Amino acid sequence: MQREELIDRIVRRYHGRGINFVKLKALIRRFLDNNPDADPESIDWTAVYDDSMEFDELLEAFEKEYPMYRWREQRVMEKKEYEDHVVDYIIQQAEDLSEESIKTLIAALEERVGIEPQTQPAEVQQTSPPEAPETPQTVQQPKVVVDLKLLAKYPWLEEARQFLKAFYLNKLSDDVISRGRERILEALDRGELGVTPKLENPFVELLSFPIAKAIVATINDDWLIRRWSLAESARCERLLHLEQQHVFDFLLRKLELAVERHGEGYRIRFNHYLMSAGDLLRDVTWKLVNQRLDKGWVYLSKTRLTRLVRQHLYTSLHRSFENTPKVTKIPENLSTVMADVVERLQEIKARQKPLKVSGRTPPCIEAIRQRLADASHTENFAYAAFLINRGHSVEEVVREFSVRSDFREDIARYHVEHIAGLRGSRIKYRPPSCQTMKSLGLCVKDGQLCPKNIRNPLEF
DSSP: OOOHHHHHHHHHHTTSSSSSHHHHHHHHHHHHEEEESOOOOGGGSSOOTTTTHHHHHHHHHHHHOOSSOOOOOOOOHHHHHHHHHHHHHHHHHOOOOOOOHHHHHHHHHHHHHTOOOOOOOOGGOOOOOOOOOOOOOOOOOOOOOOOOOHHHTTTSSHHHHHHTOOOOOGOOOOHHHHHHHHHHHHHHHHHHGOOOOOOHHHHHHHHHHHHHHHHHHHHOOOHHHHHHHHHHHHHHHHHHSSSHHHHHHHHHHHHOOOOOETTEEEEEEEHHHHHHHGGGGSSSSGGGSSSSEEEEEEOOOOHHHHHHHOOOOOOHHHTTTSSOOOSSSOHHHHHHHHHHHHHHHHHHHHTTOOOOOSSSOOOOHHHHHHTTGGGOHHHHHHHHHHHHTTTHHHHHHHHGGGSTTHHHHHHHHHHHHHHHSSTTTOOOOOOOHHHHHHTTTOGGGGTTTTTOOOGGGOOO
């Protein structure tokens, strides 16, 4: 899809919501210019949008809401300017060093860059004939430095697990526990938007991950586990969009997926694709039959692969709770955090009242209802359209979708109101026909449980 077509499609989604489309288009273009590998559809463009704001004010608001992306042009530093910065930095750091340490540093630098130490004054050194130029070597990828910041970004790395083994839950600082609490509460509020990374103190950020996970495991609520796993995997997804190419490829290798670069995109073995896609396969656009497949390889863009990685991380993180021990002796500071989380969770659960569907429910709709927490977009549409046409209110239908771990009330309400004919084209949509449900693989037992000759689930 061409860039302008993509922007137009995103803008049309917000038709009728009091938004200046010229300003919104400019904002999306700015986002794409500064984040060429990121997916603009992963942004909720109405999250902080206020038409009364000036453009610079909007940029500042989106910077705060989505700090993992770039929103302003980055000035490229000239080589000389960069070298001057490096020299100034080294001089500043060397001011506190002893004379012996400075000599050691100089020797190390000379060895690193291949400079022979001078054994006699420069003016009397003998000149040597120039050596023949060496044969050009193959350019190697920069080496990835696995430092504390990288571990804080991606705590699922094996190096992070080894590092965290040295710490005990009952001996962590209040800063770490406070950040762990914040991660859980933010996951409850933001869901698919992801936990906002805070990398100013990578040590605290890294240690807060197992604290948050231990609290979630101890509360042991399935919706909370799925919601937190989703928010943390979405956090990683947004960070991956910003990584340099060699770091991105390094992280792919760490996931042990059979994936490799191919042109401007990637390709992954079909069995690894199916294993990683999981619930994404409920969506027609992710089904294997709709992918470019050749000799066992599935070809994907970097953006699509990053979305696949997020799903892979979500599934791994969700399943890891089966082996995550619960906290038996809860310290007082952790007890307070757990009480805050449980209180917020109960507020959310209070809104998740099951809806008593009027009339008899056809098997296909009942099947979607049973798996609504992980249903695809197509299934969500069919279920919402069925309920609306059975006479249920927008409020009731929106509340039904609150069982999903990626639930956001504003987005769910917008889509339900659109289906109900209260937005956009003002057309009230019916659920897909039985024939369409069959072609989408949503019909149960090929219609054998339904009366003959019905053409739509509403006729059941």
